[in-house]
Amino acid sequence: MAGFSEGELRALAGVRSFERGLGYLDAVSGVEVGDGAVTAVVYGTDVYEVELTLGEGTGVLGWCGCPYGQEGNFCKHCVAVGLTVLRHAQEIPRQRAAAKARASGLEAWLTALSRDELLALVREQVAGDRELHRRLELRAAASRCDLGTVRERVLALIDPRPFARYGYVEYADAAGYARQVAEAADALRALTAAGQATQAAGLAEEAIGALGKVYGEIDDSDGMVGQAAHAVVDAHLHACRGARPDPQRLAAWLVDHVLGDGSDVTDLDPLDYADVLGPAGLARMRQLAEKARRRSPRGWAEQCLMERLVKAEGDVDALVALYAKDLLPSGATHLHIAEELDAAGREDEALAWAERGLRDCAQEAHVDGRLVDYVCARYMRANRMTEVVSLRRDRLRAERSLAAYQQLRTAAGAAGCWGSEREAALTILREDARQGRSGRYGGSVLMDALLDDQDVDAAWREASGGAGDRQWQQLADLSREARPADALTVYLRLVEQLKEPTGDRVYEHMARLLLGARDCHRALDTLNDFTAYLAVLRADLKRRRKLMTILDRHGL
Template identity: 30%
Template sequence: MLWFDHRDLRPHPNDEWYTWGRDRVGEVRDLEYSPERVIGTVESFVVRLTCRDGRLAGDCSCGWEQLRNFCEHCVAVGLAALAREPAEESLAAEPLAEEPADVPAYLGNADRATLVDLLTGLADTDPAVHQLLSLRAAGGAAPNADDLQELVDTLVRARNVEIDDIPTLTRSVDQILHTLRVVAIDHPQLVRPLYQQALRSLATSCAPDDYRVASVVNAAMSRVAEALVKVCRAAPPDPAELAQWLVDLQLDAAAGDLAVTDFADALGDTGLARYQALLEQQLVEDADPGDYEAAARADDRREKIFELRETFLAKITGDVDDLITLYTQDTSTNYRRHVKIGKDLRAAGRLDDAIRWLIFSRSEATRRQLGLTEPFGLTDLLADIYTQTGRHQEAARARWAAFEQNPTDTTYFALLRAAEPLDAVDYAKNRAMTFLHTRATARAKHADPLVTILTAIGDVDQAWAAAHEFRCSDNVQFLVARRRASKHPEDAIPFYEREVEAKIDRKQQGAYSSAARLLTVLKYLHHRAGTDFDTYLAHVKARHRRKSAFMEALAKTGL
């Protein structure tokens, strides 16, 4: 017995997914059962139905399932499973190990009548087989090009797709892929430009800044691109034309994850050379500084060209020197590219070159140009290379410079790790604490690193004393108060109460919920300290009684 029934597949009476899935039951293939799951395929999608927390759950390789919805493919597999439900004992049985059948040999020895019956039966249950045989029965003539164009044009009309449009988009892509895949068997030259049009339409269909829609569209584009690559093998395109099309698509549309690596075989050496030349020829004119939108578009285009060239050099040619030359052409505003150069040199085994480059990148002039205080990624990589090459003193000096410029618990612990090979951990600790105490006396809030690091190493008493001796931020005071609360609840209570008021003053639903949770902690702290929580809570409620959302958040916590 399966763990679900028809009611689980149709939670809402007017569920359109159920209607669509019911119409596709005949397309379900490769249905497999086990006591824990049902697996099947619909078109090119793989569906897995499982039981999670006593409820039916579906996972499908289609884009819509990325949004955690029970799609039409899941419905179809579920209905097919119920219709063909095996006996209970067969569900529990282990699958029989069978030798793979020699299908070509079987078909080669079958008589004409057997083959006709076999293909007729397949055509009755599989639309793709039916369509292919229909084309062959018509003498192999190409289907009507206008009809195919009209089918692809359904995507042209799908501009600015919103979240509610995803079911329609998914069905359109399914239908296009299903039809073109069949036509491509005999007429690959006909469908190749249609695949290319479908990709461009998808690349321009996303609503701005909606990552949910973008994830679905990117998944659809990957499927269409995969089909296009297969067609290019059967009907090779002109390499230069394909390169031009790909560059235009990547630069002028939201091509998502579409990369030159997907088309490397189809482009060949000639197409790849043309692709690289096209990217290098791209020029972006400077926009009027007063036109912010135009300037932003120009910057985006420059960044996109850079990323495409970077991918080509990293994934296609693999030439480290060319990649570094590219990076050095534009590092003035992006220190991450400085880090990337160092990583590429290190990966190529050019450790001395990597060290020289990273030292340059960490120089005062370079950091001033980049507007950075401490590019920790640079220091982290430089110290790692120093350690890798046994230059432990240089590694420790680099770590100290990073800590001195940006004293945090992260740079502190990195400093101690660098001191270990030199047997200088105690020295590093003492030097760091002296530096932090000196810094804390300099100006307001410069005690934050001292208190934070003392808290991180577990010296809560010293952190508490430092927080009172020096001036530090409210956030850091609350940080150490939370740690002190376990042994001294009476000391922590005033800081929790201050944090509650700060949360309430933000007048946001999430902040109200956080304040309510803090009040439950305060109730526990007052109980441990032997102080009056009820009177305090009554005052809080009285002060904020007009904030209905806050009062609701309190009620949910039982206060």
């Protein structure tokens, strides 16, 4: 009757959020069932509004004002509201029908009102709703071109101080401030619609500047303020298209804004103004961008602006020249150049630039892996497999990583020479392990390579010389059937290490280790020993109720 099930809630939320939602059932209040949605309030760390959309045959979608929900997740608060709805599922059709009837009745009543009655109703609502009064007052000022009032109100809406209780707009207050900024954008559009596009453009620039100055003092984790600020930019562009301002002056303002400290909030793209700027304005913007880059050749904003302008002109040689002025030591810039030349159909030049990148970066500790991949892909297309293997061999010597080992294995396997290459590669990694060098995630890269090859016997021989706990567990996982006694020793040692730490992740890890230990005992025909061991372990840790729950769920 509700249009969804408890199983669907569990699938949407995941096990952890679903279980946490069970603890919030008593925190749900104010449930309202509409024609296609249910809204409610859930009291948690803060007070959160929740909305569940109930589609016909499409299941349930959830939205919540909590941080986790704002990231697009079906959170514990959504679970709590969903379960509350399911408890009263028989009442849903009646409540839906009642909501639809109320909406239909309201529409019919409004339609039947005379002009005077509607005006009286609006005045009544304005008198009792300060925010509505302010919005309509601003719309009225814009419609009668009262520029002084509009400017005063727009800048007041942009001012975050009423929301900054401690000199900073906190996360909980950002949504309210964003609504005010969006209201300012609406007023600017209304001013343009009233025939005051020039004034609207000037005021929008003032508002955009003010937003840039205050944005650093706002917790805009959900991006709502940025979204509203972009609406102000859209209002500015709309006004400029109506006002047709001086292209030279507009170009200067756009460059100043994009290169200024406050550009992050608006995400303004100067090329959106191309139709307003025209050839003269675009040329002026290019001049100003070049001047700014000369002043700050390493500036990220200056580089991005120049790239955007040069790309828009479609001059590949100019773009290559721009990139070539600042070649990164990792080879990433060489790769950008190669990709641009490829897109222009100049493949030979593209490969030459990529090969130059490998030469230029040969002595660097880090080379962009994408550059190596690019050259290898081109060589493979040309059946230059010996050179592919050589490149991958050089990268392994430089990087000493599992990824480099895997790439060498793939290339050498395709070239039919993996046997000899493997021995040479393992010799390099074995020397690293002897010197105590670890991989990115702990333990030697040699162990990672042997485990990735599933060379279990060799991995056991090398494990004592540099395996980390992660690698020991992986080795045990690979050895349950062939070497159950050895694997069991590893599992039990790792379980002992997890007796002190707490938390769901630790408990899930312990459960996985115990399952592995049980498999080893089964292979050794000693399941009674495992049963006795598990009983002692559970008795020792019985106060950890969540651990007991997780062990029960895994059948332990």
